Amino acid sequence: MPELPEVETVRQSLQKKVAGLKIAAVKIVQPKVVKAGPFEDFAVALLGRTFIDFERRGKYLLAHLDGSASIVVHLRMTGRWVYCKPDTQLAKHTHVIFQLSDGNELRFTDTRRFGGMELVATQNLVEYNSLLKLGVEPLSEDFTPEILCILLQGKKSKIKSLILDQTNLAGLGNIYADEALFLAGIHPERKAETITAAEALKLHHAIQEVLQKGIANKGTTFRDYVDAEGQQGQNQLSLNVYGRGGQNCVKCGTALGKAKVGGRTSIFCPACQPTE
DNA sequence: CGGACGGCCTGGGAGC
DNA sequence: TGCTCCCAGGCCGTCC
Numbered sequence: 001m002p003e004l005p006e007v008e009t010v011r012q013s014l015q016k017k018v019a020g021l022k023i024a025a026v027k028i029v030q031p032k033v034v035k036a037g038p039f040e041d042f043a044v045a046l047l048g049r050t051f052i053d054f055e056r057r058g059k060y061l062l063a064h065l066d067g068s069a070s071i072v073v074h075l076r077m078t079g080r081w082v083y084c085k086p087d088t089q090l091a092k093h094t095h096v097i098f099q100l101s102d103g104n105e106l107r108f109t110d111t112r113r114f115g116g117m118e119l120v121a122t123q124n125l126v127e128y129n130s131l132l133k134l135g136v137e138p139l140s141e142d143f144t145p146e147i148l149c150i151l152l153q154g155k156k157s158k159i160k161s162l163i164l165d166q167t168n169l170a171g172l173g174n175i176y177a178d179e180a181l182f183l184a185g186i187h188p189e190r191k192a193e194t195i196t197a198a199e200a201l202k203l204h205h206a207i208q209e210v211l212q213k214g215i216a217n218k219g220t221t222f223r224d225y226v227d228a229e230g231q232q233g234q235n236q237l238s239l240n241v242y243g244r245g246g247q248n249c250v251k252c253g254t255a256l257g258k259a260k261v262g263g264r265t266s267i268f269c270p271a272c273q274p275t276e
Numbered sequence: 277c278g279g280a281c282g283g284c285c286t287g288g289g290a291g292c
Numbered sequence: 293t294g295c296t297c298c299c300a301g302g303c304c305g306t307c308c
Contacts, residue, residue, distance in 0.1 A: 001301065059302080076302050078286080093286085112285040114302070130303090157278060166303080174301065223288090223300075263280075264301065 002075040004138070004171030005214030005235065006225050007059050010081055013228035014054045014063070014106075017083045022050045022101035023065075030095035033108065035116040042119050045069065046098075058134045058170030068122040072130070073108075079115030081228040082107040111224065134170040138207050143169070145197075145204040152192040152200060159195060160188035161262040163207070172207065174264050175220055175242045180206040182241045187273040188266045189259060194276070213238060241267040 002010070026043040028034065034042045049065040056062070063071040073079070082091065086105050096108040096117070108117070120128050135151075136143045151168050152159075163169055164177050172180070181188050183206035186199055195203070219225055219233030222243060226232050236243075240250050245258045249269035257270045 003302095074302080076284095077300075110285090111287075112300095114285065155278095161279085164302090265299085 001077050001173055001175070001222070002079065002219075002225055003059060003173035003176050003214075004056075004211055005176070005217075006219040006227075006233065007056050007061055007075065007171075008215050009219045009227050009233065010075070011054045011056045011061055013231070014051075014061075014081060014083070017228060018051050018100065018106055019053050020051065023047060023098050024101055025097075025099035027097040027099075028095070029097070030093075030113065032113065033095040033110065033116045035118045037119070045119055046071075050101075057131055058137070058166055059173070060131060060134075062125070064122060070120050070122045070125055071117050072120050072125070072128065073117040074115055074130075075110070076112070076114035076116075078111040078224045080109045080224070080226060082109055082230065083228045084230075106228075133167050135166060135168040136170065138169050138171055139211055143204070143208075145201045148204045149197060149200045152195050155192035157192055158188065158261055159186055159190045159192050159203075160264075160266060162192045163203075164262065164264070169207070171211070174266075175222070175239070176207075176210050176214060178242045178267055179210040179240060182206075182268060182273060183209060185272050185274075187275045188261045188268055189275060241269065243267070 023046050026046050028039050028043055031039040049067055049069055052064045052066055054061065054063055059074065061073040083104060083106050091109050093111045094107050094109045098106040100106055125131060136147060155162055160177055160181060163172050180203065184203040186203060214220060214235045217233055217235035217238060220235040221232040222236055241256060244256055245267050248255055249272060252271050254269055254271040257268050259266050
């Protein structure tokens with residue numbers, strides 16, 4: 001499931017392979033993945049445009065084209081970009097195909113069809129609601145321990161729900177939230193307002209550490225995720241808690257605990273992450 | 277404000 | 293082998 005490190009890895013592979021290429025043809029197999037406006041307009045508007053560069057904001061991927069056009073993409077659970085030769089067998093659930101000026105294709109596939117894309121005039125991105133609502137980028141210099149403390153202050157919600165809320169921090173999903181809380185030694189159900197300044201400092205560090213490590217490992221391939229060149233990530237080999245339900249803590253050997261927090265499965269170590 | 281839940285989807289795994 | 297059921301979870305909308 002693509003979170004910040006996975007979307008960043010996809011962005012990097014698209015930047016490497018697709019930036020500078022022109023869209024020679026657009027084929028839309030599944031109109032529903034084009035979220036706003038008629039899909040015919042989407043196809044016509046993109047024809048002949050050139051991909052300039054690719055940007056990431058939280059879990060959103062922004063493809064900037066010439067002529068002040070941008071495609072806002074969200075991969076949700078199973079969305080993928082596939083850069084490949086045109087004779088490559090069409091994967092099941094291929095929804096959009098761009099024929100590129102280098103003779104290759106850029107395909108959008110999405111098994112569960114949660115993901116999608118939308119064409120937005122580049123100058124209107126600043127007022128595009130989904131992006132506007134996003135909180136601080138956790139790997140930017142704007143994300144300081146002080147900012148995290150302010151986010152936690154007076155909040156009665158559970159810490160995991162708070163850091164998963166994209167209006168607070170943009171980019172954490174279930175995997176990296178569980179991993180960061182484990183590293184920080186904080187139970188996912190702790191009320192945010194009870195987190196001390198010292199703990200917030202640890203959490204701030206842990207969030208940056210798990211995300212940076214995720215990017216360095218080119219993402220976590222737990223089920224579906226691959227980058228635009230079909231490469232799996234390696235970060236699944238470094239996980240301490242996510243997906244390890246029923247196993248023992250790598251630090252202390254205690255049996256890992258499992259809970260639903262905000263409707264999401266959460267794995268934690270009851271000894272290393274006390275409820276207090 | 278915060279929490280709970282349904283909807284959107286398919287495929288993989290468990291259990292029978 | 294084949295059936296049913298549950299689960300995976302990002303985000304939105306609704307309701308309490």
